[in-house]
Amino acid sequence: MSTKPAIEPNTGPVIVPRNDASVSRRGFFMKLGILFNGFAAMVLAVPVVGFLLSSVTRGRANGYLSWVPLGKVSDFPEGETRLATFQNPYVMPTDGKTVDTACWVRHVAGEKFQVFAINCAHLGCPVRWFQQSGLFMCPCHGGAYYRDGSRASGPPERGLFEYPYKVENGLVTIQAGELPTPGAAIASLTGEKPPCAS
């Protein structure tokens, strides 16, 4: 490219002979016009990017999490593990049934509970509880967990996700609102592997 002359002969009607150093009036305005458009694009980019990332920025502040009641303590017999459902606290009008979420509630004793996410810690498929063998089994890739949620076998690298819970006025309440995934940033869901229960 450098061997070519700076100005190519132009077939168009307007030929403005000029040397490299000079800047023509129209050339200057064209560059100014490009700059002006760049500024406009930047002004537009702020709301566009803000809109696109809105689901992330809200999540950063943990704005999705709330305390959700699951049911009365008496609904969960001591020593048993029962399926419970709750409505996700963050709802959009088009969500339909997808806001209904299931979880496994294990009533250990007294006010001691364990509330497990339905999602397998491997890839999120719904795990099923088998009372007789005391195992949670996953239908997708064969992950299995003990009754206390700790990993028993299969591809999961950790135990089931646990929701933080509290018992208030006889109600079991959990802190929920986000899909539990292996890489979740929420401290409550990355919780330590539960200790082996008796």
Next chain:
Amino acid sequence: MRIMIGKIGEWFDHRLQLAAPIREVAEHPVPRSTASWFYVFGSAALTVFILQLVTGILLALIYVPSAGQAWSSLQALNHQVALGWFIRAMHGWGSNFMVAIVLIHMVQVFLFGAHKFPRELTWVIGVFLLLMTLGMAFTGQVLRFDQDAYWGLGIGASISSRVPIIGPFVVKLMLGGPIIAGATLSRFFALHVFVIPGLLIGFVSLHLLMVLKLGINEWPMPGRVVKRATYEREYQALTKQNGAPFVPYAIWKDLFFAAFIILAIAACAFYFGPFGPTGQPDPTIIQTAPKPDYFFLWLYALLSLLPPSMETPFLLIGPAVAILALIFLPFLSGEGEKSWKRRPIAVLTVMLISITLGTFTRLAQFAPWSPQMNAWSGDPVPDRFVHGTTALERQGALVFQVKQCRNCHSLGETGGKRGPSLDAVAVRLTQDQLIRQVIQGGGNMPAYGKNLSPAETTALVAFLETLHPPGQVPARDASRDLALGESSQKSPGTQQ
């Protein structure tokens, strides 16, 4: 009449000026050797793409991209709208065919050395087209908003979340919120209907333009080596000496194959019908075993068979390496032999990859790694295994059933295949080894020590010890005989 049409045509062309360039494109000379049935897959892919555009627009007339209503709108398409089922089936089968044809096209191009100089960029754009085709396949599966789609999104989210540091943000960006819900479906709709098809149209046009500008790859002859300095001159000489106009010399095969493919899709659509939708996308219905569509089955199998510790690195690094390898391929082997007859490594690579993918796909179809959730209550212990057994052993058979061992272990061909079949377990393991395995687990089996009483364990192991073929004696611990005398171990071979 004919003069009239001619005049109208002239009037339009005077303004549009398209006749000359179209004729030039149609009649551009191609090497005679390329008028082959091997060269029809590119145009077939384009044909199916156009079919997908048309059927997709038709589906959009009824489909509602709302998490609350998508499933019912699909039901309406299947059952309420006249021939809605057929359009859905055409679109679903069209997508299967498109993935298959794009892959075949890619293999053909690679084996014929068409990715070499000067067609490197055509190949690279082709790689993007493949990725977009797979992207369309996945987003399309999501739009069929049923249980498989719902849990498939969960799998996608779980994989994305494993990206270091930004993982959780990627998940929220992908889902459009904290959970799989309305916003998720809407953004996959936007991707499937606007973003990816738009990109596809642009990239397909570029891909075609380059085929026209650079000429279709000539039939590779062993010994005719590509050199950057001389190739283009040789190609021009070839098309000059031994060329023929694309229309009609070569195009008739493309036309025949295109029509054949459309009819094949229509036949599949008519015979097999539309895909799903399976159960409603209600996350509280957990009696489901989600599975991806066939083009991602190999991945589903891989995710089960990889050692857990290797999974995340493999998932995150594997695709990047594969895509980079495909992109860099024409730059690493841009010259040299084109013919597959002189490229044994290329042929072996294609065979290795297709056998691997084929095996994983086949495995995923019957998913032997998943427990059979209903085996313990649905598949009784076959008679012959309890015939003539003692009371203790029968009690053991009951424990075996009730404790859901059957979900993972088969007896007489029924039951799960997650663990080994136990038809002849007594030949493999001694009494002590059986007790240890049941109580402590190991080798991917959960430990049942906390869940079995000593009496249950005794009965279960007594039953397991009867499981050996009639002619074979069970395994025994010889040292135990020596230390404690013959009577310490139950005499073998009494059962069956």
